[in-house]
Amino acid sequence: MKSEYTEKIINVSDIQEFPTELGSRCLLLSKLGLNAYYNTEEEILEALETTAADPNYLEICLQYSRCRGFFEQFIEGKTPFYEQDRIKLAEYKGKFWVVEGKHRVCLAKRLGIEKIRAQVYQLKEDIYSRLPGSGEPGSYKFSFKLETDFSRYSFEGEIALLWLGKIKEKYMYIDPFLPLPLHWGFDTEGKWTELIDGVKAKVETHVREEKRLFGKGKVIKEIEAEVVIEPNHKKTRIWLFSVKPTKKVSNIFFVPLCDLEVKTLYRTGCWRKKHENRIKRITI
Numbered sequence: 001m002k003s004e005y006t007e008k009i010i011n012v013s014d015i016q017e018f019p020t021e022l023g024s025r026c027l028l029l030s031k032l033g034l035n036a037y038y039n040t041e042e043e044i045l046e047a048l049e050t051t052a053a054d055p056n057y058l059e060i061c062l063q064y065s066r067c068r069g070f071f072e073q074f075i076e077g078k079t080p081f082y083e084q085d086r087i088k089l090a091e092y093k094g095k096f097w098v099v100e101g102k103h104r105v106c107l108a109k110r111l112g113i114e115k116i117r118a119q120v121y122q123l124k125e126d127i128y129s130r131l132p133g134s135g136e137p138g139s140y141k142f143s144f145k146l147e148t149d150f151s152r153y154s155f156e157g158e159i160a161l162l163w164l165g166k167i168k169e170k171y172m173y174i175d176p177f178l179p180l181p182l183h184w185g186f187d188t189e190g191k192w193t194e195l196i197d198g199v200k201a202k203v204e205t206h207v208r209e210e211k212r213l214f215g216k217g218k219v220i221k222e223i224e225a226e227v228v229i230e231p232n233h234k235k236t237r238i239w240l241f242s243v244k245p246t247k248k249v250s251n252i253f254f255v256p257l258c259d260l261e262v263k264t265l266y267r268t269g270c271w272r273k274k275h276e277n278r279i280k281r282i283t284i
Contacts, residue, residue, distance in 0.1 A: 005088065005119040012108050012116055016095050016128070018048040019102035026103070027064040028057060040166050041270045042235040052110050061107060070107050079117040080104050087116060092123040127274040135266035137233065140240060142182065142225040149216040155245040155252055159183055159284065160225045161262075164195055165237030165269055179239065181284040182225040190224075198233025202226050229266055237269035243284060256281050 020041045022029060029036060032047050051057035061067045073080040079087065087101030098105045101118070108116055144157040163179035180186060182203045190204035203225045211217040227240055244261040245252045252260055258280040 005086075005121050008118060008120045009115050010089065010096060010118050010120070012105070012113050014094060014096050015089065015105060015109070016097055017130075018045060018052075018106055018109060019098040020044040020048070022102055022106065025064075025066070026106075027067070028060050031060050040234070040236040042165075042237070045270065046235065048106065058110055061110065067103065067107055070104050071111065074108065074111055074113050082117050087118040089118045089120045090123050090128065091120050092126045092128070095129070096120070097128045125273075127272065127277070129273050131267065131271040131273065131276060133268045134264050135240070137229040137231045137266070140227045140229070140242075140265055142223075142227075142242065144183065144223040144225075146221040146223075147218060149218050151216065153251045157223075158242040158244045159223070160201075160227055161241040161243050161284065162195075162201060162227060163237070163239040163241075163275075164199065166196060166234070178282060179241070179279070181243070182227070183223050183284075184221060196234045196236060196238075198230035199238060200228050235269070237271055238266065239264070239269075239271060239275075240266040241279075253284060256283055 020036075022036050022044070024030075024036060026036065028051070029044065029047065032051070034044055034047055036044065062071055070080040081104075085101070087104055088099040089096040090099055096118075105116070140160065142158050142160040144159050145155070147154045160182040161179045162182060182201060184203075184205040184207075186201075186203050187205045188202050190202055192200045192202045194200045203223065206222045208220050209217055210220065229238065229240070242263045242265055243252070243257065244263075246259065246261050249255050249259055262279070
């Protein structure tokens with residue numbers, strides 16, 4: 001995925017966004033009531049961006065002796081402590097993302113520093129660019145029907161696929177690193193389940209068998225699902241898809257999503273190209 005590091009002088013404006021993985025040593029986040037290990041990337045990024053132009057918040061940063069030391073070297077035209085601890089960036093076609101040196105890059109952006117020294121490696125593909133938001137909050141309903149005699153399958157309708165960046169603790173059996181298909185594997189018996197503040201879902205499955213005098217019988221599964229996304233939902237990653245079968249596949253549960261009809265209905269938060277690439281490879 002990456003090549004060797006090379007040293008470069010980088011325009012700070014080409015570093016795409018504030019680094020958010022600042023740990024517990026960021027005094028500014030602490031003063032804003034944010035915790036780098038509890039709050040979402042979206043909440044932290046919003047706080048860093050909205051306070052960047054206000055000198056009062058910069059004064060808070062400089063109360064921390066470590067950042068004060070960075071500041072003193074920046075105003076001397078140096079990249080702070082570069083020889084002892086190199087800043088490292090990933091690059092793709094002139095765009096940069098921070099790998100190491102997050103606090104120094106954050107302060108450089110807040111100070112309006114034009115250039116810094118950094119060790120850079122070239123990405124062979126874009127994995128960090130943000131995906132644009134899509135859709136509007138609201139209620140989304142889904143209906144899906146599966147018929148099978150266990151030798152042949154037929155499908156009708158669409159399945160909801162919901163991917164969330166942070167889920168309420170009591171639902172942590174849901175994998176936060178993969179999207180959740182709202183079918184019989186997540187049957188809530190028609191009862192609402194709150195996944196995060198402002199996002200809830202319900203799924204109801206009906207199964208019946210049609211017996212035959214000769215030959216195999218048929219099993220029919222019908223799934224009704226609904227997802228409600230409130231306008232004031234928690235600031236985190238939310239990605240809602242609809243997934244439909246295509247004529248070229250015989251069983252949609254044994255092929256990757258790139259072979260199905262997948263449509264984004266709603267997307268918000270810090271989704272990146274690497275998430276889009278992962279979506280194409282998984283199965284539901």
